[in-house]
Amino acid sequence: MTSNSDFEPRIAAFFCNWCTYGGADLAGVSRLQYPPNIQVIRIPCTGRMSPKFILQAFRNGADGVWVSGCHPGDCHYIAGNLFARRRFAIMRNLLEYCGLEQGRLHFSWISSAEASKFQETVIKVTESVSNLGPARFLLKGMEQVA
Template sequence: MSEFEPKIVAFFCNWCTYGAADLAGVSRLDYPPNFRVVRLPCTGRLNPKYILEAFKRGADGVWISGCHPGDCHYIAGNYHARRKFMLLHHMLEAVGLEPGRLHFSWISSAEANKFQEIAREVVEKVRACGPNVNFRKAELDLGLPEVA
């Protein structure tokens, strides 16, 4: 395979986008297998550090998706998240992150088609950016997390 296959970390909220991905499965809507999903209760749980951590660890792209405004299972988690994302997104692109590496979407649990569409778009846009060289650590301090 000559084409570059990007690695993408996706953070989905349990109630909406994770559900949309489930429904995309039920409906057998195929999309590229390039991303790995971290399930969160709510996009409100997403610490901006996770986005930086994924890039630092070599992710070529990051995709965050949750409930539409007003649909949040926790009333306002996604509203608080949106403010953080806005700032972080602005900052990262201002310091030279390629537009196309970091994606945000609202996908309700009924929107399997939108899920498929955005999944494809995310993978293609990240692919077009090429490998992440600027936001990854040169050497990873690999090793297992400590277990208490």
């Protein structure tokens, strides 16, 4: 058994191509330091992201999931992030009902010019998931793939 101090979480990070992905790129170009625990998946818009992606990330062994896109009102596709905000509020409640601790699923709004906010958020997300330890999340009828 690994103690939480030795635990390095695996975090699936779904980033909007137009905003958060650009913020991550700017953080890298600016040589800002942040934990390397995220696996970035670039998506066209958070509004087009299926909640099934979150479930699949946990089924495939992610200890946490982070979804981030444009600020409300600044979506490249007009209102995609507003749809995402509603969808993921429901998704968070569903996952909590299924036994997922609240600190494993994170949502944020980061623009392509906010490199320091990206850095702060990745640190916060990583610390939150690290404090919970390894995920032991299974939905009824879904076996963990070894």
